[in-house]
Amino acid sequence: MEFTTPAGRNPIDRLTVVGRPTPRIDGPLKVTGTAPYAAERHDAVTSPAYGWIIGATVAKGRVRLADVSAAKAAPGVIAVLTTLDHAPVPAVFRQTASLFGGDEIAHYHQAVALVVAETFEAARAAARLVRIEYEAAPGAYDLAAVAADAPPSPDPNEGPDAEIYDRVGDFDAAFAAAPVTLDEIYTTPDETHAMMEPHASIAAWDGDRLTVWTSNQMIGWARDALAGALGIAAENVRVDSPFIGGGFGGKLYIRADALLAALGAKAAGRPVKVVLQRPIIINNGTRRAATIQRIRLGARPDGTLTAISHVSTSGNLPGGFPEAGIAPTKLFYAAPNRDNYLKLARLDFGEGSDMRAPGEAPGLMAFEMALDEFAERLDIDPVELRVMNDTQADPRDPGRRFSERHLVECLRTGAERFGWSERDKIPGSVRDGKWLVGMGMAAGFRLNLPFPSEARIRLERDGRLTVETDMTDIGTGTYTILAQTAAEMLGLTVDAVTVKLGDSVNPRAAGSGGQWGANNSTSGLYAACVKLREAVAARLGFNADDADFADGHVTAGNRRVPLADAAAGGPLVGEDGIAYGDLDKTFVQATFASHFVEVGVDQFTGEMRVRRMLAVVDSGRILNPITARSQVIGAMTMGVGAALMEALAVDPRHGFFVNNDLGFYEVPVHGDIPHQDVIFLDYPDAKSSPMKAKGIGEIGLCGVAAAVANAVYNATGVRVRDYPVTLDKHL
Numbered sequence: 001m002e003f004t005t006p007a008g009r010n011p012i013d014r015l016t017v018v019g020r021p022t023p024r025i026d027g028p029l030k031v032t033g034t035a036p037y038a039a040e041r042h043d044a045v046t047s048p049a050y051g052w053i054i055g056a057t058v059a060k061g062r063v064r065l066a067d068v069s070a071a072k073a074a075p076g077v078i079a080v081l082t083t084l085d086h087a088p089v090p091a092v093f094r095q096t097a098s099l100f101g102g103d104e105i106a107h108y109h110q111a112v113a114l115v116v117a118e119t120f121e122a123a124r125a126a127a128r129l130v131r132i133e134y135e136a137a138p139g140a141y142d143l144a145a146v147a148a149d150a151p152p153s154p155d156p157n158e159g160p161d162a163e164i165y166d167r168v169g170d171f172d173a174a175f176a177a178a179p180v181t182l183d184e185i186y187t188t189p190d191e192t193h194a195m196m197e198p199h200a201s202i203a204a205w206d207g208d209r210l211t212v213w214t215s216n217q218m219i220g221w222a223r224d225a226l227a228g229a230l231g232i233a234a235e236n237v238r239v240d241s242p243f244i245g246g247g248f249g250g251k252l253y254i255r256a257d258a259l260l261a262a263l264g265a266k267a268a269g270r271p272v273k274v275v276l277q278r279p280i281i282i283n284n285g286t287r288r289a290a291t292i293q294r295i296r297l298g299a300r301p302d303g304t305l306t307a308i309s310h311v312s313t314s315g316n317l318p319g320g321f322p323e324a325g326i327a328p329t330k331l332f333y334a335a336p337n338r339d340n341y342l343k344l345a346r347l348d349f350g351e352g353s354d355m356r357a358p359g360e361a362p363g364l365m366a367f368e369m370a371l372d373e374f375a376e377r378l379d380i381d382p383v384e385l386r387v388m389n390d391t392q393a394d395p396r397d398p399g400r401r402f403s404e405r406h407l408v409e410c411l412r413t414g415a416e417r418f419g420w421s422e423r424d425k426i427p428g429s430v431r432d433g434k435w436l437v438g439m440g441m442a443a444g445f446r447l448n449l450p451f452p453s454e455a456r457i458r459l460e461r462d463g464r465l466t467v468e469t470d471m472t473d474i475g476t477g478t479y480t481i482l483a484q485t486a487a488e489m490l491g492l493t494v495d496a497v498t499v500k501l502g503d504s505v506n507p508r509a510a511g512s513g514g515q516w517g518a519n520n521s522t523s524g525l526y527a528a529c530v531k532l533r534e535a536v537a538a539r540l541g542f543n544a545d546d547a548d549f550a551d552g553h554v555t556a557g558n559r560r561v562p563l564a565d566a567a568a569g570g571p572l573v574g575e576d577g578i579a580y581g582d583l584d585k586t587f588v589q590a591t592f593a594s595h596f597v598e599v600g601v602d603q604f605t606g607e608m609r610v611r612r613m614l615a616v617v618d619s620g621r622i623l624n625p626i627t628a629r630s631q632v633i634g635a636m637t638m639g640v641g642a643a644l645m646e647a648l649a650v651d652p653r654h655g656f657f658v659n660n661d662l663g664f665y666e667v668p669v670h671g672d673i674p675h676q677d678v679i680f681l682d683y684p685d686a687k688s689s690p691m692k693a694k695g696i697g698e699i700g701l702c703g704v705a706a707a708v709a710n711a712v713y714n715a716t717g718v719r720v721r722d723y724p725v726t727l728d729k730h731l
């Protein structure tokens, strides 16, 4: 499917505003502290009551008793809700554990009570007086112990009815016959989103109508989920989330704060604010599940891959989905014999769910390290090994080609710009004073997902534009690229556009997840702008197909009229959306990257320091080089975290993650990150959308961690296959 545009012209292709480096239009609000986040909606609610959530202190079992008498009598307390007073709230849409209700405990810190009081301090103090008694039951908390018996499971990217096995040719025979082989196990740990802004919600009822001011990536899903959980019609739920202090997948779905704010507000008879306390976020919320990945590769001596097998095992609650570590392996490199599948064990932690490039990020941590090992075994440069096994078609179906795929250019450009030829392939052979210096590289892959998205745009009487959609900006730059899109389509500048986001009263957009936000939300707005152009042309007496919108004027033939004249008699509105057919089946749409990293390892202490980083990204048209670069350098930073630091520590006896705050769950800080270079290839993808853009939010993370780990190996000669690569593992 090619996207047709009015009269064969696509106004976006002019690139007078779109594609230009444009600072964030919401930047001043952010840096002056005036952008209101969920817990700060004083503009909407002036005197809420405060809720404090009590999380279960057993990981599995049931609540036997909840004694709230002392808490109810405490100063300032308005209401106390316990899980025994409510039927289990149904878990909706990719959630598996009930957020509240019933006596059954599915995981540690699952919400068992809410104390509502006049002040935050009163609620917290009264919560200490609630006595909950549990009957604990045994659970499973050790992935390695249950992995062998884990059954195969469908890939969550492909739906429950898809083939479990990604099988082509005869892997076993090809692997047995291959002159050069690799068979290794790689592990990645449980990880947590660790966003700065906690989950937070303020809820208010007006009769049977509920409004929740919250922090959520997907407004439409949140509205549907709240309606489902509360048993009310979605039309009676309004969700508003204009600013979001990071989500990373943790805010794709509603959490206990939103639900309990609603239940608490109903019980209190007034608005209630609930901030999920930092110490329970990690065990109450979702996480990226740990994986155990076995990778087998077979090749001819010249490096041509003949056999690829990737089996990734993770654990989740009953009904949950596996971490899709094989998602990139299915499509990344050619090889005629393939056997890839997922296994899913039962584990009784909180939900394993989406986090920062789910599937691809941990899958590539393993696969791109395996390729590095294999290159060494073959005595082929790791860049060349990847280049020679590139494919322009789905390895399962040669007739299904990639819409655009410039991986080889990513690799070649990266190698040249990074100075890869300077690398010494013999590990441990380069020194700089006390530092052992190493270089590593990896390739990156992430699917590009088309998603329906709608928007409304209004030309106001004063000639300004207002964009309205429930799209979110999770710190990514959505406000700005939507303003650029509207400005380009109507021939104005960015400062003539007001963008209103995050409110479910407005048209339903794609939301922010799976790096689909930018391409799809701008495409939905594009469609609305086409409608507005038609309305403007009709009012001014132009033929819409002939009219050119530029420099604040509408021009056709020798007529030139100020755009604002069209709204002199009243505002004009365009509302529409984009929906996609089966284009992702006709062509494979994906984004690509190469990552190059230099590290230093202190030869005495084992301390590791990243010294240089470069990413080369092939991600369709770049809508705004400033915000796109921010996305990629943030993702590269997350990759350093995944490689060297991030891991939830499991207590296998009591079934919870011990390092449950930002003090002990380590993420990179400024001092950990050196200068980062980003190069965009900027090839428009005409098959992805009228914007010709693709995902940018997650490709920057895919492959980075392996590049860091491969650099550490090149520095030290010690191969650590168990992430994160901490110094105790290579000393």
Ligand code: MOS
Pocket: 217, 247, 248, 249, 250, 252, 354, 355, 356, 357, 358, 512, 513, 514, 515
């Ligand atoms: Mo992303 S993990 O889909 O928010």
